[in-house]
């Protein structure tokens with residue numbers, strides 16, 4: 353299924369995280385506020401609201417921190433969704449996790465998740481460099497590194513899954529240190545039992561102004577797109593020969609056709625609830641109170657007085673109109689119905705405009 357057709361309700365569960373990734377896209381934003389977790393009342397109301405107007409029964413746990421850090425809340429939300437009178441028995445569950453969790457979590461994960469995307473940048477030296485454990489959590493894992501814990505958890509989940517409906521895949525951020533090691537990574541993941549991998553070039557963190565106005569951030573960024581693509585294509589062919597899917601976020605809709613890049617343009621069929629009680633359209637906009645230049649993606653809010661969600665239909669309409677068939681730079685592009693105008697979260701973060709051209713990823717004239 354092409355990415356833009358994936359319909360689900362996402363929970364941005366908590367700002368708490370146990371890692372200190374070197375490129376974290378929201379660490380500054382999270383560290384600037386008190387720790388926040390999505391209140392159960394809002395999560396339950398979100399499930400009622402979503403299930404009443406959508407056929408999809410897919411729910412998903414995602415950032416802004418590490419969702420398994422609020423394990424009890426995660427279990428409560430899952431239990432509520434699965435027992436829901438409106439086709440709760442059809443519920444399927446996905447998580448994007450850093451995979452650094454305890455045995456309690458992994459035992460539960462085995463029986464409850466259907467899709468687990470592990471944020472996993474490759475062999476241990478890369479993983480330890482990019483995604484180290486926050487030292488405050490070391491004793492919980494007997495001083496093992498985040499790479500050791502993640503690798504153990506992945507191996508254990510895959511070797512114990514039996515005939516359960518569970519897929520464990522890797523979501524890889526490509527940086528200067530793994531850009532030349534994609535083929536080697538195919539073998540590493542293959543040996544762990546992973547058969548589905550998505551790679552994504554490093555992208556900018558979200559700050560208070562678009563990257564185009566932040567000289568320091570622009571200068572600190574380095575990514576060699578041509579090198580990534582050369583190595584990606586080699587790894588793709590090699591992975592295919594081993595029965596492994598090696599994907600790129602640059603081609604997430606190439607198995608279908610749509611003028612949309614992703615679910616972000618249809619936010620009422622794929623909303624994300626933030627820990628501070630807002631409805632976000634995009635994975636990059638994880639808190640709603642002060643979205644700054646990312647405000648086009650905050651399309652609604654929980655009203656604690658009326659106990660209902662308020663939706664800004666004007667903003668929804670603007671997102672629905674963000675189509676590759678409508679944007680000047682995309683209209684004549686031969687891949688417009690696959691690319692859908694590029695990731696709009698990244699585009700707005702980098703260029704400040706929903707209909708801007710992401711010149712890092714698109715060089716069409």
Ligand code: SF4
Nearest residue numbers: 369371373376417450
């Ligand atoms: S696991 Fe995710 S939220 Fe936590 S530091 Fe890493 S990138 Fe940031």
Ligand code: SF4
Nearest residue numbers: 614634635695696697
């Ligand atoms: S716009 Fe980009 S970051 Fe946002 S949900 Fe879509 S693919 Fe993800």
Ligand code: SF4
Nearest residue numbers: 682685688691693714
């Ligand atoms: S012009 Fe660029 S952004 Fe637009 S559809 Fe084509 S490749 Fe994508």
